[in-house]
Ligand SMILES: NC(=O)C1=CN([C@@H]2O[C@H](COP(=O)(O)OP(=O)(O)OC[C@H]3O[C@@H](n4cnc5c(N)ncnc54)[C@H](OP(=O)(O)O)[C@@H]3O)[C@@H](O)[C@H]2O)[C@@H](O)CC1
Ligand SMILES: Nc1ncnc2c1ncn2[C@@H]1O[C@H](COP(=O)(O)OP(=O)(O)O)[C@@H](O)[C@H]1O
């Protein structure tokens with residue numbers, strides 16, 4: 001699914017109207033009906049429902065929602081924010097339709113007209129949607145503040161009023177919704193952490209916009225889908241052998257951080273690799289060899305660091321950032337030409353030696369969390385800037401950049417894919433180490449760097465989601481999640 005700009009969403013609307021065909025007012029009716037069905041079936045009806053409407057089509061949705069509720073004998077009061085404009089055609093038509101049912105329609109010209117709103121109310125925010133083109137000010141900002149202070153349950157229609165679809169609204173007045181009912185597809189503004197306190201829980205309502213439009217449309221950002229990932233999984237032919245699936249090397253772990261190496265190694269072994277060698281400090285060798293029978297080992301301190309024969313290499317989890325680790329990074333840059341997975345301390349070392357970024361072998365995968373991303377590429381003003389920076393960098397460098405987070409972004413060659421699997425139970429040390437192991441295993445098996453990354457990131461989150469069948473988000477550990485990588489592969493084959 002593509003993440004579209006406000007202009008593209010308008011075009012999608014127009015395309016549907018032309019090709020379904022359906023009238024614009026009937027499309028709005030369908031959207032409103034889906035909202036009402038969702039509100040009723042999710043048990044959000046209260047004795048007092050206050051619907052705040054602007055005069056664009058978002059407000060038109062609000063008016064249609066009010067009428068559909070009233071037709072089911074559910075009382076709702078409408079407040080229309082006056083901001084000069086006459087209102088769109090569909091707004092006007094829905095206002096006429098509502099007038100024939102109720103006189104309970106109020107116009108807000110100044111804060112004196114604000115109705116009292118309290119905890120017991122359900123507020124429907126239909127003030128501004130995808131048409132917002134500047135920060136809210138004056139009366140528009142005041143009504144948002146009034147609603148936000150009320151303690152009422154707030155359901156935003158399409159997007160919380162005040163959010164821009166594809167750029168930051170940091171510092172602007174925005175409705176803090178408990179739920180957002182967004183039409184047809186997720187929007188970029190609903191993917192970023194900086195807006196999480198505004199959009200609350202998000203439901204995507206399928207209002208039947210024409211699917212063919214997407215085939216004719218290009219967008220920078222899109223969402224990964226199960227079907228796409230499942231299609232890319234390589235078969236394991238009966239006559240294959242361990243050599244078919246590659247020999248991976250993980251350079252991971254150090255004193256006090258051997259857990260990182262074990263997690264990466266276990267995840268690598270559970271992700272289909274043929275052979276695995278782990279490079280660890282001499283003193284830590286027994287930990288590895290007693291816990292993981294399938295992994296071989298090489299000694300960190302030994303001088304001869306030959307990388308010949310490894311189909312892929314992952315470096316970083318728990319290695320530390322001391323000079324000796326820097327020397328290994330340097331050596332790897334000079335002596336290995338295939339793609340490498342760079343994570344954790346290895347990313348920090350690259351951040352300290354930015355000139356080395358130019359030397360990364362083409363197709364290498366960088367997996368920073370936002371802090372590591374900052375160490376590598378400098379600070380960003382907001383989440384949108386960081387996403388756009390990742391996209392720009394992916395044009396500049398022949399690398400796959402994995403910006404980890406709730407919705408991890410994978411940037412490659414000027415495009416970005418958001419992952420939608422995974423949950424907050426993964427917000428624990430060790431989750432990233434697991435991902436490094438998985439990506440290294442997939443690279444070793446001959447997946448292209450992009451294919452390895454999208455597959456690994458998707459499976460990583462999916463294993464965590466499947467872990468919730470037997471654990472809570474509080475209790476689940478990366479070790480549990482690794483044991484469910486198998487279930488995740490099976491789920492893709494269903
Ligand atoms: N395909 C779909 O997804 C469907 C979408 N539908 C719905 O349509 C919605 C989009 O409607 P929309 O384009 O009419 O824009 P909307 O957000 O109502 O408001 C724009 C108005 O506000 C104004 N304005 C802007 N910024 C302002 C500000 N800061 N302060 C003050 N005014 C400001 C601007 O006028 P301006 O002043 O710029 O001339 C304009 O009058 C969408 O979110 C969804 O709910 C469904 O009905 C059916 C299918
Ligand atoms: N709330 C969350 N929702 C989804 N995924 C998450 C969440 N928190 C963390 N993750 C995932 O867990 C991993 C954490 O990586 P990282 O921060 O490098 O952890 P560590 O280095 O401590 O192992 C990333 O892949 C991230 O996407």
Ligand SMILES: [K+]
Nearest residue numbers: 125128159161
């Ligand atoms: K809204």
